[in-house]
Amino acid sequence: MTLIDLISGEAEDKRFRILAAASLAGAANTATVALVNAIAQRKSGGATLGDCFLFLALIAVYVVGSRYTCHGVSATLEDALHHIKVRNLEKIERASYEAIERIGTAEIYDRISANVSRISSSAALIANLLQSLFMSVAAGLYIATLSLPAFALLVLLFGAGIALFYQKARDIAQNLQAASAIRMGFFEQLTDLFQGFKEVKLNQRRGRELREDIQGTSGSLRGVTTTSNNALHDHWLFAQCNLYVGLAALIFVLPQHVEVEASVERLLIGGVLLVWGPVVTCLAGFPVYLESNVSLANIEALERKLDAAASEDEAPIDPWKGRLTRGIEVKDLAYTYAAAGAQESFHIGPLSLDIAAGEIVFIVGGNGSGKSTFLKVLTGLYPPSEGTLRADRFAVTPDKAPAYRELISAIYSDFHIFSKLYGLLGVPESSVSPLLKRMQIEDKTSFAADRFTRVDLSTGQRKRLAMIVTLLEDRPLCVFDEWAADQDPEFRKYFYEELLPSLKQQGKTVIAVSHDDRYFHCADRVVTMEYGQIRSIESPHHPGAAIPGAPSADPRPA
Numbered sequence: 316m317t318l319i320d321l322i323s324g325e326a327e328d329k330r331f332r333i334l335a336a337a338s339l340a341g342a343a344n345t346a347t348v349a350l351v352n353a354i355a356q357r358k359s360g361g362a363t364l365g366d367c368f369l370f371l372a373l374i375a376v377y378v379v380g381s382r383y384t385c386h387g388v389s390a391t392l393e394d395a396l397h398h399i400k401v402r403n404l405e406k407i408e409r410a411s412y413e414a415i416e417r418i419g420t421a422e423i424y425d426r427i428s429a430n431v432s433r434i435s436s437s438a439a440l441i442a443n444l445l446q447s448l449f450m451s452v453a454a455g456l457y458i459a460t461l462s463l464p465a466f467a468l469l470v471l472l473f474g475a476g477i478a479l480f481y482q483k484a485r486d487i488a489q490n491l492q493a494a495s496a497i498r499m500g501f502f503e504q505l506t507d508l509f510q511g512f513k514e515v516k517l518n519q520r521r522g523r524e525l526r527e528d529i530q531g532t533s534g535s536l537r538g539v540t541t542t543s544n545n546a547l548h549d550h551w552l553f554a555q556c557n558l559y560v561g562l563a564a565l566i567f568v569l570p571q572h573v574e575v576e577a578s579v580e581r582l583l584i585g586g587v588l589l590v591w592g593p594v595v596t597c598l599a600g601f602p603v604y605l606e607s608n609v610s611l612a613n614i615e616a617l618e619r620k621l622d623a624a625a626s627e628d629e630a631p632i633d634p635w636k637g638r639l640t641r642g643i644e645v646k647d648l649a650y651t652y653a654a655a656g657a658q659e660s661f662h663i664g665p666l667s668l669d670i671a672a673g674e675i676v677f678i679v680g681g682n683g684s685g686k687s688t689f690l691k692v693l694t695g696l697y698p699p700s701e702g703t704l705r706a707d708r709f710a711v712t713p714d715k716a717p718a719y720r721e722l723i724s725a726i727y728s729d730f731h732i733f734s735k736l737y738g739l740l741g742v743p744e745s746s747v748s749p750l751l752k753r754m755q756i757e758d759k760t761s762f763a764a765d766r767f768t769r770v771d772l773s774t775g776q777r778k779r780l781a782m783i784v785t786l787l788e789d790r791p792l793c794v795f796d797e798w799a800a801d802q803d804p805e806f807r808k809y810f811y812e813e814l815l816p817s818l819k820q821q822g823k824t825v826i827a828v829s830h831d832d833r834y835f836h837c838a839d840r841v842v843t844m845e846y847g848q849i850r851s852i853e854s855p856h857h858p859g860a861a862i863p864g865a866p867s868a869d870p871r872p873a
C-alpha cells in the first residue's frame with residue numbers, strides 16, 4: 316500500500332470533494348497565469364475591469380480550493396493514522412505474551428511512534444501533490460490549446476522522463492528500507508545504553524566499547540542515508556534537465572519542423588514554465604513521499620506479525636466465572652523456548668503436579684532451573700508445547716486462556732507498577748489506605764485519583780505496592796515470583812508467616828517461587844525444580860511422606 320492508497324481508502328465519500336477542490340485550485344492557478352499571459356500579449360488596451368474581477372475570482376477559487384484540499388488531506392491522513400494506531404493496539408492486546416516477547420518492543424515502538432510520525436509529516440506534501448497534478452494537467456491543456464504538436468512533444472518527453480524517474484525510485488526505496496532497519500538497531504543500542512547507564516558509569520571500558528558499537532551503527536546509517544540522499548538529488552537534477560530538454564525542444568526543435576508564430580512561441584514557453592512550478596513542488600516532496608511509503612510498509616509488516624500472533628478471542632470461553640474451587644492439574648506439561656541461533660533452547664517438562672484450591676505451594680530450585688518459566692506456563696502466558704493444564708478440570712486451551720488468566724493475580728520478578736491503577740479504576744481511597752499502612756509504606760506514598768502519588772520507591776517498597784494491587788484484585792489464585800527476595804527480614808517474616816496464611820484463610824491458592832529455605836515450613840508443599848524438571852515434591856508438615864507423582868530419579872539430562 317502506498318501513502319496515496321492509504322489516504323484514498325480512508326477518505327471514502329470525502330475523496331471526491333477533496334479531488335474536486337484540488338482540481339479547482341490547480342485549474343484556478345493555471346487560469347490565473349493564462350489570464351496574465353493573455354493580458355500581457357494584448358496589442359492594445361491592457362487589462363479591463365472584467366479582467367480584474369476575473370483575476371480576483373480565480374484567486375478566491377484557488378484559496379478556497381487549496382485550503383479545502385490541505386485541510387481535507389491532513390484530517391484524512393490523521394484519521395487513517397489514528398485508526399492504524401488503534402488497530403495495532405488492539406492487535407497487541409490480542410497477541411500472545413510469547414509473540415510480543417519475540418517481536419520485541421523496539422520494533423513496536425518504532426513502527427507505532429516514529430513511523431507514524433514520519434507519515435503524518437507528509438500531509439502537506441500530498442495536498443500540494445494533488446494540486447500540482449491538476450495544475451500540470453490544466454497547464455498541459457493550456458499548451459494543447461496553443462499548439463497540439465508542442466503538446467505532443469512535451470507529453471512524449473515528460474512521459475519518458477517520469478517513467479525513468481519512477482524506475483530509479485525503486486532502488487531508492489530499497490535504500491530507505493535498509494536505513495529504516497539500521498535505525499531500529501540504533502534505537503536498540505540506545506535503549507541498551509540508557510538501561511545500563513549505571514553499569515556504563517562504573518566501567519569506562521564498557522562505555523567506550525558500547526559507544527564504539529553505537530558509532531558503528533550510526534556510521535552505517537550515515538552511509539545508507541547519504542547514498543539515498545545523493546540518489547534523490549541526482550533524481551531531482553535529472554527531472555530539472557528533463558524540463559530544460561522540454562524548453563530546448565520548444566525553442567530549438569519545434570520551429571524547425573512546425574510553423575509557430577513568435578507570440579505563440581512566447582506563450583508556449585510561459586506554459587512550460589507554468590508546469591515547472593508544480594513539478595518542482597512534487598520533486599521536492601518526493602523523498603518524504605518515499606520515506607512515508609517505507610514507513611507504511613514497515614507498519615504493514617508489523618501488522619502481519621501481530622495478525623499471526625493473534626492467539627486470543629475477544630470473547631473467550633469462561634467456564635470458571637472468577638472461581639477456582641478444586642484446583643489446578645498439570646499433566647506432562649512441557650514448554651520450549653524458540654531456538655536462538657545454534658544454541659539449544661531451554662525447555663521445561665514434562666511436568667506433572669496437582670495443586671488443590673486453597674493450598675500454598677512453593678516452587679524452589681537453583682538459578683535457571685526453570686521456576687519462572689514454569690510460572691509463566693502455569694499462569695497462561697506461555698502456551699504449553701506439550702501436555703495439559705487444567706483448572707477445576709477445564710483444560711486451559713487458547714480459547715479459554717484469557718478467562719483463566721482472570722483467575723490469577725501475579726507479581727512476576729520483572730513486575731510493573733502502572734501509572735494509574737488500571738483494572739481497578741474507581742477503587743475508593745478508603746480501600747487502599749489501610750493496605751498502604753499494612754505494607755508500611757503509608758509515609759512514602761498515598762493514593763488519590765486512581766493513582767499512587769509516588770512510585771519511585773525502593774525495589775522492596777515497589778513490590779509492596781504490587782502486593783497492594785494483588786490484594787485489591789482479590790483473585791482466587793495468587794502467584795509470586797521471589798516476592799520476598801527484596802524485603803527486609805521483618806517484612807519477609809510478615810510475608811511468609813502472616814500474609815500467605817491470611818490469603819490461604821481467605822480460600823486463595825498461592826504459588827510462590829522462593830529461595831528462603833528457613834520459611835519452607837510455611838508452605839503446604841514444596842516443589843523443587845532442577846534442569847526444567849520437578850526433582851521432588853515435599854510436604855514440610857509431613858516430612859518423609861510419600862508424595863504421589865514426585866519423581867525420584869536424577870532429572871539431569873543425559
Ligand SMILES: Nc1ncnc2c1ncn2[C@@H]1O[C@H](COP(=O)(O)OP(=O)(O)OP(=O)(O)O)[C@@H](O)[C@H]1O
Nearest residue numbers: 416652653661680681682683684685686687688689
Ligand atoms: N525469554 C526467554 N527466551 C529464551 N530463553 C529464556 C527466556 N527466559 C528464560 N530463558 C531460559 O530459561 C532458563 C530458565 O530461566 P528461568 O527464569 O525460568 O529460571 P529460574 O529458575 O526462574 O531462575 P532464577 O532463580 O535465576 O530466577 C534460563 O536459563 C534461560 O536459558
